[in-house]
Amino acid sequence: MEPYAIVNRDRFPLVVVTFTGAKATPTNFQYYLDELRANYDREQPLALVFDAALAKVPGIAYQKKQGEWMRDHQGFIEMYCQGIAYVIPSTVIRNVLKLIFKIQRDPVPNQVFSNREEGTAWAQAQLDADRHQVG
Template sequence: MKPYAEIDESKFPIIYVRFTGQKSTDENFQAYLDGNKNCYRHQKKLAILFDASKASLPSFKHQKMQADWLKENEDLMREYCLGTAYVISNPAVRMILKGIFALQKQPVPYEIFGRKEDAELWLKSRLEN
């Protein structure tokens, strides 16, 4: 299975989620969602940067899975996640994200950026406050 996204915790408390450009399948999308939940295993404050520079458009079924995941993990996110930053240059991917948030509101502060550096600065400011 080729991953839909790769999760890098080496710079914790900032976690980097990089979308690979692979088409979403039931298997790789579920692995991505499971990986996201695993980021909370330490029960420590964190911030997440989603780099969607290479993201492929997930199917509607997978968008719904993402929305359901947000709902199921809302309390966990509120307790530990200080913010999520999205690096998205593709207008279609931005529209998909807005669609997911229309199905289920994002439970923590978030911003969308065109550049990774700007997203990192915003997350660092969230962690400092």
């Protein structure tokens, strides 16, 4: 199976999700959603960077499935996710994100960036701000 996205937790609580450019299939898309859910297994604050620089436009069924996943897991997302940086250089993919948010709004602070460095810095700042509020 060619992965739809690769989830890297090496720098947890900063998690980077890199879309591979592979076409979504029922198997690889479900694996991707399962990996997103696994980010919350530690029940600790985290921030996400979704790098969609190589992403292909997913079919409408997958867009709906993503929106439904966000709705179904909104409690976990709101409780633990400090922010989501979307790295989306493509206008087409940015419009897909807007469509997904019409299905289900993003329940946490988020921002769209054209490059990974800016997105990663913003996500790290969300984590740092949360630590200062807790401490």
